[in-house]
Each structure stands twice: as structure tokens, then as C-alpha cells.
Amino acid sequence: MRTNKNPSEPRFLFLITKPSLQSTLLLQALKKRFYNEVTLKHCDVIDSSTIEDGDLLLFDMMSLEEQTSRQWCQDLQNCQKKFKTLLFNIPPHYHHRDIVEWPMISGIFHTETGEENLIEGIRTVCRGEKFFPKSINDYLTQQLNLSHPQWNETVDLTHREKQILSKLRQGASNIEIAHLLFISENTVKTHIYNLFKKLSVKNRTQAVFWANKYLR
Template structure:
């Protein structure tokens, strides 16, 4: 594959960056691009620095990684995820746990196909199996149809977005970066949200969101 068509980098999230990962090496060779390794500690540092990254994850090692960092915060939208080596069809909840899932590959998928899909993700495309895409589409349609704010509270779309970000524990700076707005604008929205919900602080707003909004 031509290297100059790619502008973004794919990182392999692993327990030990000095270990050998034959499948990743094969993907790297077929893709024609280096895939830097990233350990959980580096992942957390990248999260704190708000650097947008694409993470390649071996599903077979996911539980170990999740144990290394309790509740691995993949749901943070600053990370796009590519999952490979999946043995069987995942539930919708499992798919959602990977946050901004861009691609999924099964254990019997050819290395060349995985590499090609990874290349498409690097070029800002999605590469999900049809059934997986259908699962996610069904879920988000349900969210839109049934999980809006109660009619008694007149929240804007942006205010609902910010409330959902609060539920994940995001700071004002994180919310600002995720939504591409200023921190001052976030504070202004929070003031209006607190006023509309008749709450005094973030904790009370999060409590309201937990009762009325899905993540």
C-alpha cells in the first residue's frame, strides 16, 4: 500500500510493548506502515493530553487490558478503536464498550483484509461487518426515538450532549475538546443546564442525567 496516502497513525494497545505480536507484525507488513505499540500507562497519558489516536486491540487480550486499567476508558470519543481476533458475534453492549468503534475483524479474517480495513480507518472510513453496523444502527435509532429529554425540561441538543459527557466524568476541558467549543462556552451551557434542571452542581446534574438519559 502507498504510504503517502495516510495522514493518521494506528497504535497497538498491548500489555508489553517489548513482547512479540505475530499477528500485528503481519498486519503491519501487509499495511505497509509501522504500527507503534502503546502500553496501558501510555494510553492513560495520551488520554490526559487529549491526543486523538486510533487504537488497534486484540480482542483476545481485551480482558487483561481491562484489568490492567480498571474500566478501560475506551468509551471516551477521542479514541477510535479497531478490534481484531474476535471469536464470535458480540452483544450490542460489548460493541458499545469500545466507544468510537471504527472496525471489527473476526478470528478467521485474512490478514490482508484486516490490513486493508485498517488502511480505510486511517483514512477516516468505517470498516464494520454488516451485522455489526446493523446492531449499532438499531441501538442508536432506539436512543434517538425513546431516550430524549423529558418534555417538561426544555434542553437543547448541545445541552443534552454536555449532560451525557458529564456522565462519563469528563472535565470542562475534555468536553470542550470533544465538542470543538471553548471552555467558556461549556461553562455557559452548564449554567443554563443547572438552571433548567433546578440543580446546584455537577453531581446533582449527573444524578438527573443518570435517571433520564442514556449514555
């Protein structure tokens, strides 16, 4: 069973990349700073079954193909644990909308980020904060602005839709919601689709922001 030596440190940190000299050196640096509670996970092996509550997932985006990135997003969406996602080595062409689609996204580091800034960013996330560049914060503000005239402030939600929206606010995955509400995952997907349509939102993040403001 894993144990934390320091509450401010990650429970466990997965460096998800392709093995190389550079990734090995980074792994050694992370182990030195985080008490060896770090392991390298090959990015092509898409498996969230070893993830536990409190884990940090550090993805090397330069090592992920586009399809692999999408597959990881989908797999993590169904993970029932409360983890945190960090992306580093983000190439310039990687769009903001793709970044915010990652489940539990908590930290962003571009290709020019140095080792010390990366370490400090990880520690910031461990303290329960977000570590986003200004451009990402500006994008989130623009996309999640609840005063947007196209968003519906007054919506007649069913009891089940309110239950599911409440679970989304808690960060629950589709599978977790299905288990908690004793319904199928396909039924959950249908309810979420209807919710997005009613609220005039495009994704789970926007739905949660809507709920935080308007749902009592």
C-alpha cells in the same frame, strides 16, 4: 513531534496486545504498510497519556481479560484526544453491547479476519469511514433507531444539559467537558445521568443520535 507522510494514513497506530511471535509478525506487517508509524503497547499497561489526536488504537481482544477490557474503556472515556478505536480477534462470545460501549469505536474484525482484510479495514477507517460487519450494523440500527416508541422526542432540557449534550456530539470525554464548562467531573456525570433519564437513552451513543435528530 509526529508528522503524517500521507493524509490517508493514521497519525500513529498503537497495536495493543501481549508480546508474542504472532503479534511481532503483525507489528512488522503493519509497519511495512503504514510507514513505520506503528508501535506495540502491552495491553496490561493501561495508559492513554501517550495518545494524540488522530491516533488509531488497535486492540487484540484475544489478549485482553474482561476486567482489563473494562479498565481500558474507562480510561479512554476520560482521554481528551480525538482517537479511533479498532477491535480485532473478537471472540464469538463477545456481545455487541460490549463492543459499542468502546469510546470512538470505528472498526471491528473477528478472529477469522485475514491480514489483508485487516489492513484494508484500517485504511477504510483512515478515510473517515466505519468498518463494521453486517451484524454490528444491524445491531446499531436496532439500538439507535430514533423512531423507537420509548424514546422521548420532546424534552425540556436545561441550558447546561444542552451544553453537555452538544459536547457529547463532539465526542468530548467527561474530563474534557468539565474543563470546557468549568465544572467538576462529578457534576458532568450527574448531568449526563439526568440527560439519559430524560431522553430515555441508555448510553452516550444513543444520546448523540437523539441530539442529531431532535436538538437544534
